[in-house]
Amino acid sequence: GQQLNQSPQSMFIQEGEDVSMNCTSSSIFNTWLWYKQDPGEGPVLLIALYKAGELTSNGRLTAQFGITRKDSFLNISASIPSDVGIYFCAGQLYGNQFYFGTGTSLTVIP
Amino acid sequence: EADIYQTPRYLVIGTGKKITLECSQTMGHDKMYWYQQDPGMELHLIHYSYGVNSTEKGDLSSESTVSRIRTEHFPLTLESARPSHTSQYLCASSRRADNEKLFFGSGTQLSVL
Numbered sequence: 308g309q310q311l312n313q314s315p316q317s318m319f320i321q322e323g324e325d326v327s328m329n330c331t332s333s334s335i336f337n338t339w340l341w342y343k344q345d346p347g348e349g350p351v352l353l354i355a356l357y358k359a360g361e362l363t364s365n366g367r368l369t370a371q372f373g374i375t376r377k378d379s380f381l382n383i384s385a386s387i388p389s390d391v392g393i394y395f396c397a398g399q400l401y402g403n404q405f406y407f408g409t410g411t412s413l414t415v416i417p
Numbered sequence: 418e419a420d421i422y423q424t425p426r427y428l429v430i431g432t433g434k435k436i437t438l439e440c441s442q443t444m445g446h447d448k449m450y451w452y453q454q455d456p457g458m459e460l461h462l463i464h465y466s467y468g469v470n471s472t473e474k475g476d477l478s479s480e481s482t483v484s485r486i487r488t489e490h491f492p493l494t495l496e497s498a499r500p501s502h503t504s505q506y507l508c509a510s511s512r513r514a515d516n517e518k519l520f521f522g523s524g525t526q527l528s529v530l
Binding site: 410 | 452458461507517519
């Protein structure tokens with residue numbers, strides 16, 4: 308299957324700081340998605356991106372679909388304790404199955 | 418708010434037992450999926466269904482089987498559980514129209530002793 312690499316693997320930040328994480332693939336996708344998973348729960352969709360170069364915001368979250376269609380990044384501004392969790396990117400090609408990234412674990416220190 | 422339910426949340430069983438993990442959704446979604454996830458790791462697709470009487474295997478080889486007799490129900494069965502099956506199992510569903518938006522259940526954490 309496809310491999311999506313996320314970096315960093317984990318982050319420890321102070322409350323109020325901004326966060327940036329990215330996801331890269333060796334293959335192109337026509338849809339990129341970002342999910343957040345809280346401990347003991349299933350992932351929840353945060354942002355969906357449909358077009359190369361697209362920049363989309365959802366509250367304090369901003370994500371971009373890379374021009375090459377092989378990467379995406381997610382930014383979180385002014386982090387708060389409830390941002391803690393694992394963030395997964397996922398790529399999809401033409402309505403077919405999703406491929407999930409390796410995850411970025413975020414810890415916010417109050 | 419997603420309406421997709423998985424039971425049980427936690428299951429500890431002995432080797433060789435037959436188990437069925439339940440997944441139901443009340444959103445009328447056509448597509449349903451089963452993913453396997455080890456702690457803190459990526460999700461791997463093991464089975465999916467595009468509708469009633471449709472089931473397909475995913476990328477990750479699995480000894481489990483699934484059925485889709487009703488739109489809302491997508492159970493996963495292990496005929497003979499082994500310690501290597503210990504993992505979290507996540508069920509998800511999506512609409513045909515915007516199938517990129519997956520709604521996940523809370524998962525079943527399976528431990529096989």
